[in-house]
Each structure stands twice: as C-alpha cells, then as structure tokens.
Amino acid sequence: MAALAGVSIKTVSRVIRGEGGVSAELAARVSSAAAMLDYRHNLAASTLRRHGQKTAAIGLVLMDVANPYAAALHRAVEDFAHERGTLVFAVSSDEDPVRQRELLNALLSRRVDGLIVVPAGSDHGMLLHEHRRGTPIVFVDRKPATTEVDSVTVDNRDGARKAVEHLAAHGHRRIAYLGDLRTIWTAAERYAGYVEGLARAGITLDPALICADLHSAAAAEAAAADLLHRKDRPTALFSAQNLVTVGLLRAQQKLGLQSDIAVVGFDDLPLAELLHPALTAVVQNPAAVGRTAAEILFSRLDGAHHPPQHEVISTRLLMRGSGEVPPAVAH
CATH class of the missing domain: 1.10.287 (Helix Hairpins)
Incomplete structure (x- = not known):
C-alpha cells in the first residue's frame, strides 16, 4: 500500500x-x-503491539444471552469495557459444560485478555487451570470451586428467605416452591433460603409442595398447573427463577387464579407491573453484578495483585400486589 x-x-x-x-x-x-x-x-495485530500483547477484547460466558437477567448483566459489562476501549465477546453456554468448554477454547484461541464467566456445572478445572496460567477470570452469579478466583454473586439465600417470610406474614402456610435445576448453585441457594424461611415462620416442610429441576417455562407451567389442580392446592407460590415465573403465571392465568393464589418470583420480569395483580418480586441488580465484575477484571488487567475479591450483591423485595394476596377462606 x-x-x-x-x-x-x-x-x-x-x-x-x-x-x-x-x-x-x-x-x-x-x-x-x-x-x-x-x-x-488488522485490529488484533495492532492492539497486540500497542498494548503490550493485549488484544483489547474480553470474553463473557453467560447461561443464555436471551435471558433478561443475563442481558442486563451483559450490557453493564459492555458499557464498562467500552469506556476502556475494549470489545466484549458474549456467548451462551446453555448450562452445558461441554458447550462451555468449546466456547472457552474458542475465546482463548482468540487471545482474549480476560474472562467473566457464569460457570456451567460443578467442574471448574479448565477455568482454574487457565487462571493459574495467568488469565484474569471473574466468576459471576455462581461461586467458583475455590476462593483463589475473584467472584461476584447475589445473596440468593437471603432473597428467597425474605420472599417466604413475606408470604408467611400474609397468613400463608401452604407455600409451594418451583425452581430451576438443583445442580445450579443459585437454585440450590434459593431452595435453602426457602427452607430457612419456612423454618423461621414455624411452617413444616411439605415435600409435596416442592417442584424442582424446572429448566424451562413450559416445564414450570406444567408443574404449576399440577399444583393448582390439586384439591389441597397451595395458597401461595414461590418461583425461584424468572423463566419459571413466566410458566407459573401462564398456568395461573389459564385457571383464572391470579387473585386467589399469592405469588412471589425471584428476579423481576419485563412489564411485571402491568400484570393484575402486579408481580411481587425479589429483585436482583444484574447491572451492579456486571459492573462490579468488570471493575475487578480490569483492575487485574491493570496489574492489581490484591487478594481474591468475593463481592456479594444484596437483593430487595419489591411489593406490587401478587405477594400480598391473602389465603382463600376455607368453606
């Protein structure tokens, strides 16, 4: 030229x-x-020269970029990275450890400077190996298998406990649980919070009211419909994940029970305030999770050598109406 x-x-x-x-x-x-x-x-080649072998790109591994929670987290990371002139490659693991490994290999082959990962499965060996090789990694949403890696999580257990205690305070004793795969750390934490909430309220745990391993809105709808068709149906439902809440609400509306069965969901939903009654939810702050993770990652990229950080973001209970529905009076 x-x-x-x-x-x-x-x-x-x-x-x-x-x-x-x-x-x-x-x-x-x-x-x-x-x-x-x-x-x-050739941007990659020029950035390697200008930034001391850095590519000005990071990888973001999410469970599903289409999930509203993941999308908000993604945007927060992207906004922070943009301020630093860095591109974000966002991918979806679909909670599949094999797919996650393939995606991580693809990102690392492109020499991303660091990784923010929602880990799939319980085997974090590949990520820990890469971390020990010098790649900055921040776990988000779920804890790593070791404390040597930075992490940003949400206080899932406390949020679920608050939801159950709220329903109990409104007179409910038959509070059903509907949750995601029990192998997912967040789902396990939220179930633990549900159990603790019942115990604090003096309510005996009823296995018949527990519906776990619901990994889609369709599965949640079927489980909720089964619960609501029972003669001794629950008077309140606690949904431990946003897509589970979507399925639960579909079942409730098809049966015309919106005003008869109380509902509290973990995670908010788009336009939740337009439902009737509007959805009461344990609200996370995915933007805070994403930005905190990005701040930690870029501090590592800038050479910070402080001990591993493990930040926990609190939740809040947003009362809109569905969680305040009283138990139906028995006839």
Whole structure:
C-alpha cells in the first residue's frame, strides 16, 4: 500500500490509526490506495503491539444471552469495557459444560485478555487451570470451586428467605416452591433460603409442595398447573427463577387464579407491573453484578495483585400486589 500511495510505511500506519501529523493530501493518497487494495485493518495485530500483547477484547460466558437477567448483566459489562476501549465477546453456554468448554477454547484461541464467566456445572478445572496460567477470570452469579478466583454473586439465600417470610406474614402456610435445576448453585441457594424461611415462620416442610429441576417455562407451567389442580392446592407460590415465573403465571392465568393464589418470583420480569395483580418480586441488580465484575477484571488487567475479591450483591423485595394476596377462606 505504501508503494502504491508513494509514501512511507510509517505514514500509512499513521493514517490507518487516525493519528495526526499527516497532510490532507498524503492522507487522501493512502485512503485511495487502501480502497483500491480492499485493505482491512488488522485490529488484533495492532492492539497486540500497542498494548503490550493485549488484544483489547474480553470474553463473557453467560447461561443464555436471551435471558433478561443475563442481558442486563451483559450490557453493564459492555458499557464498562467500552469506556476502556475494549470489545466484549458474549456467548451462551446453555448450562452445558461441554458447550462451555468449546466456547472457552474458542475465546482463548482468540487471545482474549480476560474472562467473566457464569460457570456451567460443578467442574471448574479448565477455568482454574487457565487462571493459574495467568488469565484474569471473574466468576459471576455462581461461586467458583475455590476462593483463589475473584467472584461476584447475589445473596440468593437471603432473597428467597425474605420472599417466604413475606408470604408467611400474609397468613400463608401452604407455600409451594418451583425452581430451576438443583445442580445450579443459585437454585440450590434459593431452595435453602426457602427452607430457612419456612423454618423461621414455624411452617413444616411439605415435600409435596416442592417442584424442582424446572429448566424451562413450559416445564414450570406444567408443574404449576399440577399444583393448582390439586384439591389441597397451595395458597401461595414461590418461583425461584424468572423463566419459571413466566410458566407459573401462564398456568395461573389459564385457571383464572391470579387473585386467589399469592405469588412471589425471584428476579423481576419485563412489564411485571402491568400484570393484575402486579408481580411481587425479589429483585436482583444484574447491572451492579456486571459492573462490579468488570471493575475487578480490569483492575487485574491493570496489574492489581490484591487478594481474591468475593463481592456479594444484596437483593430487595419489591411489593406490587401478587405477594400480598391473602389465603382463600376455607368453606
């Protein structure tokens, strides 16, 4: 390109990178030559040179980028990375450890500078190995298998406990639990909070009211419909995940029981306030989770060597109406 434009290689480099010190005439000649040669700037190569072998890109491994919680977390990471001139490659593991391994290999082969990961499964060996090799990694949403890796999680147990205690305070004794896969750390924590909430309220745990391993809205709808068709149906439902809540609400509305059965969901839903009654929810702050994780990761990329950080983001109970429905009076 330099020969075609009749300029030095250094001049071409300045024009391509948008630096000053090049006349308008020379810049036009370089741009014309680039167009003739269909030149595309190799950003990866140039960033490696400029940033001491860094690529100005990070990987973000989520459970499902379409999930509203994951989308909000993604946006927070992306906004922070943008401030630092860094690109974010976001991918979905679908809670599949094999798929996660493939995605991690793909990201690492592209030499991302660091990783923010919602880990799938309980085997974190690959991530820990990569961390020990020097790749900065921050676990989000779920705890790592060791305390040597930075993490940002939510106080899931406390949020679930507050939800159950809230329902009990409104007179409910038959409070059903509907949750995601028990192998997922967040689901296990929320179930533990449900059990603790019942104990604090003096309510005996009833295994017949527990519906776990619901990994889709359709599965949750079927489970909720079964509960609500029973003669001794629960008077309140606690949903421990946002897509589970979607299925639960579908079943409730099909049976016309919106005003008869109390509901509290863990995670908010888009337009939840437009439901009738509006959804009472344990609200997380995925934006705070994402930004905190990004802050920790970039501090590591900047050379910070402080002990591993383990940040826990609190939840809050947002009362809108569905969680305040009283138990039906027995006839």
